[in-house]
Amino acid sequence: MPTAVLTVAFVTYGLLAPESLGTISAESFGWVTRHFGWLIILTTNAMVLFCIYLACSRFARVRLGAPEDRPEFRTASWIAMMFAAGLGIGLIFYGVAEPMMHFTSPPPGVAEPETEQAARAGIDYAIFHWGIHGWAIFAVAGLTFSYFGYRHGRRFLVSEPLRPLLGARVDGWVGHVVNSLALFATLFGVIPSLGLGALQINGAMSRLYGVENSDTVALALIVGMMVVVILSAVTGVAKGVQFLANTAMVASVLMALFMVVVGPSAFLGNSVVESMTSYLQNLLPMSARTGTYGQGEWVQAWTVYYWVWWISWAPFVGMFIARISRGRTIRELVLGVTLIPTAVSAVWFALFGGAATYLDLNGIADISSAVAADPSTALFSVFEHYPLTSVMTTVAMVLVALFFISGVDAATVVMGILSTGGSESPRRPVVVFWGVATAAAASVLMLAGGLSAIQSAMVVICAPFTAILIAMSVALVKQLRLDHPEGEAIPLVERPTEEQAPEGGTASRGELGPIDRVAAVAPRP
Template identity: 50%
Template sequence: MIPQHIETHPALDRPVEEGRPARPGLDKAVFGVTAALAVAFLVWGFVSTDSLASASSDALTWVMTNTGWLFVLTTSSFVVFVLWLALGKYGRIPLGRDDDEPEFRTISWIAMMFSAGMGIGLMFYGVSEPLTFFTTPPPGTGEAGNPEAAQTALATTMFHWTLHPWAIYAVVGLSIAYGVYRKGRVQLVSAAFEPLLGRHARGKGGKVIDMLAIFATLFGSAASLGLGAIQIRSGLEIVAGIGPVGNGVLVGIIAVLTVAFVLSAVSGVAKGIQWLSNINMVLAVALALFVFVVGPTVFILNLVPTSIGSYVGDLPMMAARTGAEGAETQEWLQSWTVFYWAWWVSWTPFVGMFLARISRGRTIRQFVTGVLLVPSAVSLLWFCVFGGTAIDLQDSGIDVFGDGAAESQLFSTLDQFPLATVASVVVMVLVAIFFVSGADAVSIVMGTLSEGGTTEPRRPTVVFWGVATGAVAAVMLLVGGDDALTGLQTITIVAALPFVVVMIGLAVSLVKDLSTDPLVVRRQYAVEAVESAVVAGVTEHGDDFVLSTEKDPEAAPDPAPRTASGTVADPARTPGA
């Protein structure tokens, strides 16, 4: 057994216990403040929607004018940051003990990341985003109908859905996984700030960080649920033939799905929801295969490598695009790139915790490789299948773009193929289940943040945040008026701004943590010791020497016998023979 003074040496791996809340139960400060502000927002939204819409519009103008560059710069920096972690000296560090094996087999790990990469967003934008960029190309990329419009449309879509968002998620996922499994901290965003804030990470400063994480999650997840409600409404209009309906139906759809979530939460049918979610994955894959087979298969296959090439070639230009290029670009960024970066940032507490939970035992290099490549590949294939099919139809003279309403374009595309009604119903079922299971998952994360990092928050807390998420989604839709999507985008961007600053702090804190990791310290010891020993050995014995270790004669005597596993080479005194 290694003595205590050796066990705590910074070069040695130390056993850790899973972190638990210092005070189990509801954190009254974190929950009380965030819940009160959420309720105040809801009251404001329902009582005076117009004034909230005006205030959010003014806030968006300020954010875009003064901090749009911050979203653009930090998001690209996170891509470079996680690649630097994976490819550099920190890549070998495990998210757990030195001898921990991965908790899940690689195939299961990949499958779970695949499920994280699918959701309402891909259903909503799978057709509309590539088709929109094809018919109205992004600023500076040429006129509509130019020969490269299709690959530019897919490259821009990939820019929004592949490396950049998953690098954002990786920063939070790595910070939480390293802290929980390597350091024994609790599952809180604030806990990852201990290297920077010390004990203050468990005080008022930490509580503020967790509050910001809850707000980001609340508004980001509400935006996703709002998109789902918009798409279900469009499906009902088309499939049921009821004609255009107003935002009242949207609120009704959200209310029904929120009730479904609450029933699942209070009745303990979480396993049933998980079962439905697995079915959802199968339905999503089946839908994609159906469109791939009945759609323009060869065109889709050609689009995959072409899109990758265009994405790689255009990446520097897309990553550097800011409002400095003019009012047209500023408006475009607000509707697309900056909205996406804000949306991804607001999802990081949820997705980051999920990725951390499934990645124990993986090295940082394995984590970054899997998190960046697997979901990116899924998104690439999804958009090439659905977006490529819509682009081919539009280019052949079939107007699936219509009046530009994003929520109806998937249904318009499916309407051109056999079993259109069945496929449209499948889409609505997919979105509905994504809504219920998504509300379940994000409300658990907000419950965890509200109860000091517990892995199993109490049911009332989970239900409260689930209902609040649905209600916030309804308010965000109402704020947009006739253009409900605008309300979602506006409030998401404004709400995500504070958490961008939190994520910058997370990255700095993580590097400070990793710089003192036992694996890094051991490597420093090893390099210094071996260099010294080799010089001594060659000087005294030429090529005929071996390396060994011995006790430093000037060191204090051990309080207990030391085993071989406890010896440490002294760089200054390692013998050469």
């Protein structure tokens, strides 16, 4: 209830004083990133090291569930869902936009703007921001939820994994505060995706139908699509949402293949290989850059912002990962969650960012100017120089809508779970409330200053969740050591047979429940 009241108060203030809200968000963003950016960067790097430790430790063979449990999904299906989780509105929006933004404004001291070196750095940093660091955050959250949920039978609440540290206090006001922070992180972590999706659909409509490209139209799109999400929550069409999410995943793959076929294939093939290699070579210096000497504003606006965005999605995506990973080992989860989506993201940016830089560097089109004018139309600016422009623009527009509807539908379910004490079946009015609250908060922030206000508010509100993520990691290690004392032999894991790992483990129950509904979609910022 307190969280709902604070959310209503936030929305009301935004409606009454949108300019004041925009100013406060911008100033608070600068203060948080200047004073705590180093801590956020350090925490994110620690999550990567923590994943490496878990994958190589004596706990790597521990099963997420009872010792006799076996994976509910076949490995191929599990990987497919990891692939789906690697895509979303963010990748569609930034696939061209981010590499080109870095191409024209690379990190200070890294490269001269609009050069081949800047083009390479642009793709490197795009992969960096969508690569292993972010997925390590998700892996830690998913592993923690899965271990405490399926090994110890705890509720799917963020406070429950903290029980080894806080004891019975998680059942009192401390637990309520933790869960409220998680709920706020989910709410404001989802909102930037709403803004990105609405702006990009507006950009596509502007190209196809001449619709005005403005915050007002984007606001109408947010409201319209949230109506669809709320109807989905009320009617419980979870299988329909699953179908939409799977369709979105297939459409993403086809769009990538289209670019390979009609684009400069040899150049793009080289871009994929070189970008992956360059990313690995520069991973350490990119990870350690905090902006101490002349790069502070760039690091705060990009890297710190991204890491907080990933952290804000940890409760949401953590539940998704936990749900589909029951019966797997710690090593399987960590390696699968961190490596596979990172590879997908790397290929995506190498293809679409590579296609854009190819057009720009060879004087075929001025993509960098188009991106500077309106990042939401970056992808469509590239499509204009290849066959089937209208078809591909329409596909991209529909794809963004599918990710929007399926992802936000699942997010409202998670917020319902968090606000009802971990109930796996939150009442429909509760889910509807959070759907309306999400749309309302996104709308007032759009009025307060557009996408920049949305992004600033997200960082300010979600940054405190960094401390909870650290505490969850410490609690997980403590519980693992209690459950498996030093010197205890953890048995080798037997490979499950096809009979032990039936395709689509929830099918036997006949319908999808709320947690399954979260697992049915591709939640991604």
